[in-house]
Amino acid sequence: METTFAQPHYRPLVALISDFGESDYYVAAMKAVLLRHCAEATVVDVTHRVPPQDVRAGAILVERAVASFAAGTVHLAVVDPEVGTNRRILIVQIGGQVVLCPDNGLITWAARRIGGKIDYAELTWRPPQAPSSVFHGRDIMAPAAGMVAAGRAVGELSRPVSDPMLLDDLVPSVGRSGRVIYIDGFGNAVTNIPADTVRAVAGKNVHLGARGTCPLGRTYADVEPGEAVALIGSGDLMEIAVRNGSAATVLGVRVGDEVRIAG
Amino acid sequence: METTFAQPHYRPLVALISDFGESDYYVAAMKAVLLRHCAEATVVDVTHRVPPQDVRAGAILVERAVASFAAGTVHLAVVDPEVGTNRRILIVQIGGQVVLCPDNGLITWAARRIGGKIDYAELTWRPPQAPSSVFHGRDIMAPAAGMVAAGRAVGELSRPVSDPMLLDDLVPSVGRSGRVIYIDGFGNAVTNIPADTVRAVAGKNVHLGARGTCPLGRTYADVEPGEAVALIGSGDLMEIAVRNGSAATVLGVRVGDEVRIAG
Amino acid sequence: METTFAQPHYRPLVALISDFGESDYYVAAMKAVLLRHCAEATVVDVTHRVPPQDVRAGAILVERAVASFAAGTVHLAVVDPEVGTNRRILIVQIGGQVVLCPDNGLITWAARRIGGKIDYAELTWRPPQAPSSVFHGRDIMAPAAGMVAAGRAVGELSRPVSDPMLLDDLVPSVGRSGRVIYIDGFGNAVTNIPADTVRAVAGKNVHLGARGTCPLGRTYADVEPGEAVALIGSGDLMEIAVRNGSAATVLGVRVGDEVRIAG
Numbered sequence: 001m002e003t004t005f006a007q008p009h010y011r012p013l014v015a016l017i018s019d020f021g022e023s024d025y026y027v028a029a030m031k032a033v034l035l036r037h038c039a040e041a042t043v044v045d046v047t048h049r050v051p052p053q054d055v056r057a058g059a060i061l062v063e064r065a066v067a068s069f070a071a072g073t074v075h076l077a078v079v080d081p082e083v084g085t086n087r088r089i090l091i092v093q094i095g096g097q098v099v100l101c102p103d104n105g106l107i108t109w110a111a112r113r114i115g116g117k118i119d120y121a122e123l124t125w126r127p128p129q130a131p132s133s134v135f136h137g138r139d140i141m142a143p144a145a146g147m148v149a150a151g152r153a154v155g156e157l158s159r160p161v162s163d164p165m166l167l168d169d170l171v172p173s174v175g176r177s178g179r180v181i182y183i184d185g186f187g188n189a190v191t192n193i194p195a196d197t198v199r200a201v202a203g204k205n206v207h208l209g210a211r212g213t214c215p216l217g218r219t220y221a222d223v224e225p226g227e228a229v230a231l232i233g234s235g236d237l238m239e240i241a242v243r244n245g246s247a248a249t250v251l252g253v254r255v256g257d258e259v260r261i262a263g
Numbered sequence: 264m265e266t267t268f269a270q271p272h273y274r275p276l277v278a279l280i281s282d283f284g285e286s287d288y289y290v291a292a293m294k295a296v297l298l299r300h301c302a303e304a305t306v307v308d309v310t311h312r313v314p315p316q317d318v319r320a321g322a323i324l325v326e327r328a329v330a331s332f333a334a335g336t337v338h339l340a341v342v343d344p345e346v347g348t349n350r351r352i353l354i355v356q357i358g359g360q361v362v363l364c365p366d367n368g369l370i371t372w373a374a375r376r377i378g379g380k381i382d383y384a385e386l387t388w389r390p391p392q393a394p395s396s397v398f399h400g401r402d403i404m405a406p407a408a409g410m411v412a413a414g415r416a417v418g419e420l421s422r423p424v425s426d427p428m429l430l431d432d433l434v435p436s437v438g439r440s441g442r443v444i445y446i447d448g449f450g451n452a453v454t455n456i457p458a459d460t461v462r463a464v465a466g467k468n469v470h471l472g473a474r475g476t477c478p479l480g481r482t483y484a485d486v487e488p489g490e491a492v493a494l495i496g497s498g499d500l501m502e503i504a505v506r507n508g509s510a511a512t513v514l515g516v517r518v519g520d521e522v523r524i525a526g
Numbered sequence: 527m528e529t530t531f532a533q534p535h536y537r538p539l540v541a542l543i544s545d546f547g548e549s550d551y552y553v554a555a556m557k558a559v560l561l562r563h564c565a566e567a568t569v570v571d572v573t574h575r576v577p578p579q580d581v582r583a584g585a586i587l588v589e590r591a592v593a594s595f596a597a598g599t600v601h602l603a604v605v606d607p608e609v610g611t612n613r614r615i616l617i618v619q620i621g622g623q624v625v626l627c628p629d630n631g632l633i634t635w636a637a638r639r640i641g642g643k644i645d646y647a648e649l650t651w652r653p654p655q656a657p658s659s660v661f662h663g664r665d666i667m668a669p670a671a672g673m674v675a676a677g678r679a680v681g682e683l684s685r686p687v688s689d690p691m692l693l694d695d696l697v698p699s700v701g702r703s704g705r706v707i708y709i710d711g712f713g714n715a716v717t718n719i720p721a722d723t724v725r726a727v728a729g730k731n732v733h734l735g736a737r738g739t740c741p742l743g744r745t746y747a748d749v750e751p752g753e754a755v756a757l758i759g760s761g762d763l764m765e766i767a768v769r770n771g772s773a774a775t776v777l778g779v780r781v782g783d784e785v786r787i788a789g
Binding site for chain 2: 539548570571573575587590591594595596710711757758759770
């Protein structure tokens with residue numbers, strides 16, 4: 001089968017992202033299914049603390065996961081408010097890895113930040129028994145991810161599509177102005193300004209609108225404890241941080257806030 | 264040895280449930296012991312967020328874990344307020360899987376929801392060194408689970424018993440009336456009304472006592488955001504959910520609340 | 527190479543401690559790197575809930591991790607407020623295991639509680655590409671841990687040092703007086719009084735300063751629900767607990783509180 005021949009075989013390494021939290025059996029239910037289809041899989045939790053149904057925050061984490069793992073990794077990302085409707089399920093080949101996720105914008109940030117060829121497909125495989133209407137992560141996506149991790153060709157489970165849903169306003173900035181797109185667990189405010197831009201503009205300060213101004217530094221220790229600093233974060237984006245503290249709490253920065261590197 | 268011969272050998276797949284939380288070393292201490300006895304084990308956390316010492320909530324999750332995993336899985340469930348007393352430790356063979364847990368009712372919901380033959384035994388194996396009085400999960404149950412995962416016969420570590428402690432009031436409903444038995448991490452209210460009952464009575468609405476009434480639907484998207492719907496959840500029980508919200512918060516439903524499918 | 531010859535090869539079992547929390551991709555980023563260097567590694571999370579930048583609490587957990595795991599285990603402990611400065615990174619051989627951590631006191635409690643020979647070294651290995659200034663856990667420590675887990679000799683990555691930073695005031699007590707050094711996730715107050723001391727002094731009661739007095743018992747069930755008891759905890763230290771409750775909440779005990787075993 002031609003499509004099969006042309007496609008890579010993925011590794012038995014599956015990375016999971018969801019908004020399921022850790023207090024229930026939902027994540028384990030997906031892992032149980034993965035391990036039925038690929039008993040030798042190494043399964044890594046990226047996070048299950050995406051804020052409930054927050055596709056935008058999930059999209060940031062999907063990109064971080066793909067950027068972190070080696071070629072061959074299979075990603076399963078489930079933030080799925082429209083489960084049970086006819087929204088599509090995507091299986092995306094990107095950066096030598098594969099991402100399974102609902103077609104609701106979750107792939108946006110990875111699509112825009114990770115280079116190279118991207119192949120979008122719609123998962124057409126369905127389980128022999130009728131799936132639950134409320135848990136496609138377990139009943140449709142996890143079996144498919146397990147099969148791909150076990151060596152099944154993506155092309156056998158899907159058909160190509162060219163119109164994935166992408167979130168219009170989740171884009172990297174192109175100049176010295178951008179905005180906060182994510183608050184991490186330490187309260188650092190991640191912006192959409194790429195590291196290359198930060199280096200190119202050679203600014204000395206960053207304006208945070210009503211939150212004031214902070215210096216552009218290299219690491220947290222460039223400022224005193226409790227003070228704010230802008231720096232290139234571990235995800236190659238400009239972040240606003242407070243040394244030994246939380247920028248979200250201390251400065252009150254929020255997703256959507258505008259930031260600008262001063263000349 | 265006759266008993267040994269008659270018993271299955273379990274897989275090196277161990278699923279864990281506890282009320283230990285994730286902020287301490289307690290879960291890792293159990294895993295360290297498991298891996299000493301069965302280095303090749305795949306260990307899956309179901310959850311460690313059972314509310315502290317809440318045997319009833321733990322019992323719901325034990326059933327969900329057994330229902331999720333394949334035959335051969337070894338489950339270790341530790342919600343153990345009476346640790347250090349002479350309460351027994353059970354090793355239960357159910358659905359082709361084995362569950363190790365204190366004999367305090369944790370096995371109740373699995374016993375009543377999962378069909379087939381159930382073999383109850385009391386764990387008689389004890390470690391050569393005196394165990395801690397406060398952490399039998401690590402010192403007695405984890406070694407036993409590791410040994411079973413590594414191929415040791417259950418019969419070599421235990422003796423059959425016929426009187427496991429079961430919680431009298433945690434039973435599936437038999438008619439169109441039931442009650443809330445569990446609130447999940449999304450705030451969905453899981454009832455004790457089995458899916459088959461829901462399908463058989465063909466009701467259109469569900470009465471929630473003082474909380475009002477909601478339609479019986481198929482998936483969250485059957486109602487508008489913020490509205491309540493009753494549906495068959497992923498655990499084959501009727502649940503009360505609020506679309507894009509929490510039934511616990513929005514409706515105030517609680518464990519113990521009565522619910523009734525209207526004709 | 528002489529150094530290599532003299533050193534043990536570690537197992538592909540890596541235990542992780544950090545203050546990264548579970549809501550971001552940071553832990554997964556470290557695991558991705560570990561698995562690139564040692565694909566067959568079993569990775570166990572001890573906890574990622576060390577309070578942010580709390581080196582003292584992290585030090586208690588590092589000791590617990592080393593005490594829990596078998597010889598050969600590789601530990602990666604990242605609580606690193608001075609990341610990006612010239613603070614050293616340690617690679618410590620202790621109890622037949624290896625611990626990688628910043629040289630900021632994280633190794634203190636393990637050094638003082640675990641017997642035998644301890645070899646301290648400074649990690650001299652650095653990645654070919656410039657590491658991030660904000661995430662040495664991923665860019666320097668995780669690759670080194672992965673290489674050691676994959677069989678690389680510690681001596682090839684480091685040079686011996688004799689002056690690790692140790693926290694002066696985190697020491698086991700020597701008499702019947704001590705202090706609370708850690709509050710666990712159940713609210714139990716762990717003291718620095720070793721189990722052997724507790725057994726030797728044969729006291730009947732424990733004074734908790736302004737918090738009152740409680741009996742010295744063997745297990746939680748030695749007192750009524752809601753009452754306090756001092757006992758030997760799972761870490762072989764005296765703990766103050768409240769049966770079916772939290773000593774931190776009920777008694778108000780805090781890290782630093784003095785405790786004394788009455789004669």
